Amino acid sequence: xxxxxxxxxxxxxxxxxxxxxxxxxxxxxxxxxxxxxxxxxxxxxxxxxxxxxxxxxxxxxxxxxxxxxxxxxxxxxxxxxxxxxxxxxxxxxxxxx
Numbered sequence: 001x002x003x004x005x006x007x008x009x010x011x012x013x014x015x016x017x018x019x020x021x022x023x024x025x026x027x028x029x030x031x032x033x034x035x036x037x038x039x040x041x042x043x044x045x046x047x048x049x050x051x052x053x054x055x056x057x058x059x060x061x062x063x064x065x066x067x068x069x070x071x072x073x074x075x076x077x078x079x080x081x082x083x084x085x086x087x088x089x090x091x092x093x094x095x096x097x
Contacts, residue, residue: 013044015052015059017068024078026058031071032093036064046093053094061089 015030022028030052032045041049041061053059058075062068071088078084087094 011048013042013046013048015045015048019072019075021076023075024058024080024082024084025056026075026078026083027056029058029060029072029075031060031062031068033065033068034061034063038063041093049093058084061093063089 016033017031019029030049032041032049034041049059049061060068060071062071067088074084
């Protein structure tokens with residue numbers, strides 16, 4: 001839960017899951033996980049996701065475990081130098097005003 005993660009020192013809005021494995025052109029992967037049909041990300045979450053993306057991480061906003069698993073499988077299948085062209089749920093964070 002958010003309270004437990006904060007107690008462990010995680011910064012507010014930082015993505016829920018981290019995969020510290022370089023794949024393709026990325027340094028690692030970060031996943032902000034929401035319940036299916038859940039809320040939009042907070043301003044803090046959007047700021048973190050954008051910052052991490054700018055720093056070379058593959059960042060995903062996943063609604064439900066199925067989206068998260070699909071994104072992870074796509075990410076770990078990347079070959080050196082490859083990128084993922086689409087942004088999962090990008091309309092809700094990357095391109096949001």
